[in-house]
Amino acid sequence: MKKGLSVKLGLVLLLCFGMLLSACSSTKDGNGSATKGNVGNKEDAGATTTPQEQVKISFMGHGSPQEKDIFTKLIKSYETKYPNVKVEYTSVPPAEYNQKLSTLIASGKTPDVFYVSGPQFYKYAEAGTIQNLQPFLETTELFQEGNVWKQALDRYRYDGKQLGQGDLYGLPKDVGPWAMAYNKTMFEEAGVELPPAEVGKWTWDNWLDAAKKLTKDENGDGKIDIYGGANFNLDGAVWASGGDFIDYSTGTITIDTPEFTNAMQWVADLRLKHKVSPSPEDEKAMNSYSRFVAGKVGMFPMGPWDQPAFWDLPFEWDIAAWPVNPATGKAGTWVGSMGYSVSSKSKHAQEAFNLAAFLALDVEGQKQNYELGQAVPNLIDMAKGEFVSYDKAPANRQVFLDIIEDYGHPTVDFGSKDTKWLDTFRQEAGQVWDGKMTAAEWAKELQPKLQELYDKGNK
Amino acid sequence: MKKRKPSYIRKEYAWAYLFVAAPVLGFLIFGVAPLIYSVWLSFTSWDLVTPPKYIGLENYVEVFHDEKFYKSLYNTVFMMLGIPIGMIVALLLAIMMNRPIKGISFLRTIYYLPVISPIIAVSLLWQWILNQDYGLLNQTMWSWFGIQGPNWLGNASWIKPSMILIGVWGGVGGTMVLYLAGLQSISTTYYEAAEVDGASAFQKLRLITIPLLTNIHFFVIVMGVIGAFQSFSQIYVLAGDGGPQYSAATVVFYIFENAFKYFNMGYASAIAWVLGLIIFIVTLLQFRLSKKWVYND
Numbered sequence: 102m103k104k105g106l107s108v109k110l111g112l113v114l115l116l117c118f119g120m121l122l123s124a125c126s127s128t129k130d131g132n133g134s135a136t137k138g139n140v141g142n143k144e145d146a147g148a149t150t151t152p153q154e155q156v157k158i159s160f161m162g163h164g165s166p167q168e169k170d171i172f173t174k175l176i177k178s179y180e181t182k183y184p185n186v187k188v189e190y191t192s193v194p195p196a197e198y199n200q201k202l203s204t205l206i207a208s209g210k211t212p213d214v215f216y217v218s219g220p221q222f223y224k225y226a227e228a229g230t231i232q233n234l235q236p237f238l239e240t241t242e243l244f245q246e247g248n249v250w251k252q253a254l255d256r257y258r259y260d261g262k263q264l265g266q267g268d269l270y271g272l273p274k275d276v277g278p279w280a281m282a283y284n285k286t287m288f289e290e291a292g293v294e295l296p297p298a299e300v301g302k303w304t305w306d307n308w309l310d311a312a313k314k315l316t317k318d319e320n321g322d323g324k325i326d327i328y329g330g331a332n333f334n335l336d337g338a339v340w341a342s343g344g345d346f347i348d349y350s351t352g353t354i355t356i357d358t359p360e361f362t363n364a365m366q367w368v369a370d371l372r373l374k375h376k377v378s379p380s381p382e383d384e385k386a387m388n389s390y391s392r393f394v395a396g397k398v399g400m401f402p403m404g405p406w407d408q409p410a411f412w413d414l415p416f417e418w419d420i421a422a423w424p425v426n427p428a429t430g431k432a433g434t435w436v437g438s439m440g441y442s443v444s445s446k447s448k449h450a451q452e453a454f455n456l457a458a459f460l461a462l463d464v465e466g467q468k469q470n471y472e473l474g475q476a477v478p479n480l481i482d483m484a485k486g487e488f489v490s491y492d493k494a495p496a497n498r499q500v501f502l503d504i505i506e507d508y509g510h511p512t513v514d515f516g517s518k519d520t521k522w523l524d525t526f527r528q529e530a531g532q533v534w535d536g537k538m539t540a541a542e543w544a545k546e547l548q549p550k551l552q553e554l555y556d557k558g559n560k
Numbered sequence: 561m562k563k564r565k566p567s568y569i570r571k572e573y574a575w576a577y578l579f580v581a582a583p584v585l586g587f588l589i590f591g592v593a594p595l596i597y598s599v600w601l602s603f604t605s606w607d608l609v610t611p612p613k614y615i616g617l618e619n620y621v622e623v624f625h626d627e628k629f630y631k632s633l634y635n636t637v638f639m640m641l642g643i644p645i646g647m648i649v650a651l652l653l654a655i656m657m658n659r660p661i662k663g664i665s666f667l668r669t670i671y672y673l674p675v676i677s678p679i680i681a682v683s684l685l686w687q688w689i690l691n692q693d694y695g696l697l698n699q700t701m702w703s704w705f706g707i708q709g710p711n712w713l714g715n716a717s718w719i720k721p722s723m724i725l726i727g728v729w730g731g732v733g734g735t736m737v738l739y740l741a742g743l744q745s746i747s748t749t750y751y752e753a754a755e756v757d758g759a760s761a762f763q764k765l766r767l768i769t770i771p772l773l774t775n776i777h778f779f780v781i782v783m784g785v786i787g788a789f790q791s792f793s794q795i796y797v798l799a800g801d802g803g804p805q806y807s808a809a810t811v812v813f814y815i816f817e818n819a820f821k822y823f824n825m826g827y828a829s830a831i832a833w834v835l836g837l838i839i840f841i842v843t844l845l846q847f848r849l850s851k852k853w854v855y856n857d
Binding site: 199200203204206207224225228230381382383384386387519520521524525528529531532550557558 | 607608609610622627628691692693694711714715716801802804805806820821822823824
């Protein structure tokens with residue numbers, strides 16, 4: 102009988118503790134620093150002469166399995182350089198990243214170093230979730246302000262009120278210039294002049310001409326099989342016309358200005374009037390990326406991260422400058438960026454900063470990154486030197502650099518904390534792309550709604 | 561005077577309570593506590609990063625002025641059309657499956673299979689079937705009948721019917737099993753009596769089978785409505801952005817977007833409670849109305 106009792110008791114305890122444990126176990130892997138009393142490690146952690154206390158920091162990012170491999174390697178070399186530091190690296194699928202990170206922050210288990218971008222960066226900087234990195238900059242020889250793209254660094258500045266100026270709260274992981282790729286083989290077979298690499302040589306009219314010549318119905322079933330161009334970038338077209346989505350200094354949505362609506366109408370007409378681009382419906386059936394990869398689109402936007410996939414294409418391709426709006430003589434496109442930030446609750450801020458700096462600026466890492474076709478180097482001398490002359494496609498690598506230095510614009514959401522207004526814009530834009538409304542009518546109707554959404558989420 | 565229970569019985573009771581305590585504690589900690597917390601959250605503004613800030617009824621006021629909320633509510637209610645369609649199909653299937661044919665259990669298994677298939681995998685398969693240019697459905701329609709099918713998932717007015725189609729396909733097996741059980745509990749004497757009176761097959765269906773299944777109809781409708789109000793997964797897979805012009809987004813999808821895309825936890829909680837209230841009222845109404853039409857013997 103006694104044996105039976107203890108078995109029962111054990112079962113009950115097991116059940117209860119099982120539940121408690123499952124609730125607690127996740128506390129451990131998030132912030133696994135077992136050591137304490139190491140706050141404010143002032144010594145230069147780069148000095149490997151004296152054996153230091155073992156330190157553990159956590160790092161969270163996202164990306165493809167390929168990116169994960171690169172980072173695992175980079176972290177290994179970081180650990181060799183700083184033998185007292187152990188890095189716990191977590192990589193989550195990009196779509197779940199913000200969700201996971203926010204939950205970790207809410208439960209007080211913020212990773213020491215993590216990816217940030219755009220709206221999240223703004224929110225975290227304002228809330229004090231991430232640290233001001235300015236005081237750490239002198240502790241590393243890796244950081245040479247003049248040798249890092251200003252366009253990239255400025256994304257991570259915050260002066261207590263606004264983005265783009267003040268102290269650094271993050272270091273760039275990459276700069277992502279949104280360039281225009283074209284199918285060289287298709288152009289040559291159709292006998293169409295190749296898009297030039299220099300800005301200003303091609304206007305929107307040239308682009309449209311070329312696109313018309315490339316667009317074809319191959320089997321005569323009345324449906325277009327090959328489109329001259331796809332996804333002509335609305336954001337870029339707007340900026341090229343001198344308009345914008347929003348004036349962040351006053352917080353006014355400006356989609357109802359003629360500059361904006363004309364640009365939008367022009368992009369919409371590429372499909373509605375000229376039929377050189379797939380419609381949003383065609384897009385849902387087979388997205389333009391797949392169409393380009395299948396050799397069924399002539400001109401298509403791409404970021405540096407698309408390179409590895411494009412290297413395997415059965416046709417020749419290159420990148421070109423975005424055409425300019427003939428009215429303004431200007432081109433426009435966006436430059437994306439992701440950065441590394443350090444949690445303000447990090448117990449090992451110096452080590453965490455060292456990791457961020459190493460990942461962002463170490464020569465070896467930057468080299469590996471561009472050789473594997475992941476990014477344009479953050480280091481200007483490397484980008485202008487070996488990167489431009491690297492012998493893999495695209496040949497016109499200078500185009501990437503021109504965009505970063507010259508006409509690239511931060512993405513529209515840069516400056517918003519809440520992006521509901523922008524998502525609503527993109528959802529509702531279908532009315533214009535389908536030709537149900539003109540851009541001007543539509544924008545006039547939508548502007549007050551967007552303004553309300555923006556004010557609600559960003560005041 | 562009450563007699564004290566013998567000690568061995570009291571011991572048994574103690575053990576019983578201990579065992580019961582485990583799931584009850586689990587429910588309290590992981591069920592009730594978050595529920596109560598979300599009531600509090602619905603009166604705050606919380607982005608997960610900064611501490612929640614009390615803002616009174618503001619969230620609730622906003623819900624009732626939110627165009628997107630109404631749009632998602634409309635979508636959700638529209639997709640409930642799948643419930644009657646599913647019931648009709650399931651009833652017909654059940655009647656067919658209720659006959660002593662060879663291999664009947666194999667057929668029943670086939671119709672039940674979608675119910676136990678993971679919804680994500682099923683949704684991905686449907687994504688292929690419903691693709692405009694390369695999908696099985698449109699290809700078949702084109703090569704057999706020469707009809708160019710619509711863009712099932714890419715067109716604002718077709719995406720909801722597509723969702724209904726997928727929902728019916730996925731749910732019909734479960735309803736069929738319920739109806740089968742119902743059919744088998746109808747005494748054959750009714751049919752025999754009807755036959756003697758010369759009733760046709762349709763009359764038997766309309767006057768005997770359907771009325772005697774009312775308790776099943778009722779159960780299916782109540783569960784179907786609650787399930788439809790809570791539908792999320794297939795939308796998340798097939799229309800990750802809410803579909804063209806937000807025409808596929810359900811209320812729960814909108815809650816999810818507010819919570820984990822825009823991180824307005826307070827607002828998301830408020831919508832969740834409004835939705836909970838709607839479900840409660842609708843279900844209550846159904847129970848009230850059921851007295852008028854559900855037949856219990």
